[in-house]
Amino acid sequence: MNDDPCVLVESLKKSFPTGDTRLEVLKGLDLTLHWGEFTVVTGSSGSGKSTLLHILGGLDRIDSGRVSCCGISIGAMTEKQLSYFRRDYIGFIFQNHYLIDDLTVRENLVLPGLMNSRDKLEVEQAADSLIERVGLSERRSHFPQQLSGGERQRVAIARAFMNNPRIILADEPTGNLDEENTTIVMEMLMEIIGEKGKTLVLVTHDQELAKAGETIYRLKEGVLHKL
Numbered sequence: 168m169n170d171d172p173c174v175l176v177e178s179l180k181k182s183f184p185t186g187d188t189r190l191e192v193l194k195g196l197d198l199t200l201h202w203g204e205f206t207v208v209t210g211s212s213g214s215g216k217s218t219l220l221h222i223l224g225g226l227d228r229i230d231s232g233r234v235s236c237c238g239i240s241i242g243a244m245t246e247k248q249l250s251y252f253r254r255d256y257i258g259f260i261f262q263n264h265y266l267i268d269d270l271t272v273r274e275n276l277v278l279p280g281l282m283n284s285r286d287k288l289e290v291e292q293a294a295d296s297l298i299e300r301v302g303l304s305e306r307r308s309h310f311p312q313q314l315s316g317g318e319r320q321r322v323a324i325a326r327a328f329m330n331n332p333r334i335i336l337a338d339e340p341t342g343n344l345d346e347e348n349t350t351i352v353m354e355m356l357m358e359i360i361g362e363k364g365k366t367l368v369l370v371t372h373d374q375e376l377a378k379a380g381e382t383i384y385r386l387k388e389g390v391l392h393k394l
């Protein structure tokens with residue numbers, strides 16, 4: 168770790184085709200993320216929060232500008248380089264968990280580990296340790312549909328840490344949860360982030376949650392405003 172920014176976004180523009188025109192979503196956005204920093208992005212529905220997170224995670228391309236991670240331009244990467252970038256640097260937590268229904272809790276964690284060409288035994292041990300970390304050891308052979316919403320989100324958090332990524336991108340990880348589960352899930356996420364010194368970008372509508380961020384932005388009219 169050093170003082171160089173972990174992610175640097177400069178003059179980022181992103182639009183989507185809509186009929187004959189294009190919908191301009193991000194309009195020259197700048198953002199600097201430092202290592203180990205906890206950044207929150209808020210903003211109204213449709214303002215482009217998920218779009219920004221997808222771009223940071225190498226899941227979507229940009230129209231113009233520059234997005235670099237550890238000094239490497241993500242925009243210039245081939246699809247193959249992007250997939251390595253995602254595998255090696257990024258842990259994504261989605262609003263709708265996206266667990267694989269046909270796999271157990273443990274298998275949902277083991278899969279991304281094996282995709283990273285790691286030793287099976289080591290991957291299984293890492294999965295078990297993370298499952299324990301999120302308090303679900305008793306549930307490790309359950310399928311996602313046999314879990315509560317909060318439990319599924321805890322599995323999704325554990326999965327995001329499987330390949331020990333340096334950057335965690337969380338898109339409304341508590342969006343579908345009640346207040347009690349929101350607290351449990353957030354405490355768990357914050358504990359693991361703190362322990363492992365990860366860089367976290369959290370997107371949320373929840374004003375209370377937003378206050379936990381070290382740096383808080385509001386995405387409005389295609390650019391970020393520091394709060």
Ligand SMILES: Nc1ncnc2c1ncn2[C@@H]1O[C@H](COP(=O)(O)OP(=O)(O)OP(=O)(O)O)[C@@H](O)[C@H]1O
Pocket residue numbers: 183184190192210211212213214215216217218219
């Ligand atoms: N693939 C796409 N094609 C066309 N339009 C899109 C696409 N993805 C997003 N958009 C549009 O871009 C805008 C920003 O979408 P985005 O999902 O980033 O918003 P958001 O801030 O995450 O909203 P929410 O809080 O509701 O999740 C929206 O108007 C959306 O309809």
Ligand SMILES: [Mg+2]
Pocket residue numbers: 216217218338
């Ligand atoms: Mg969204």
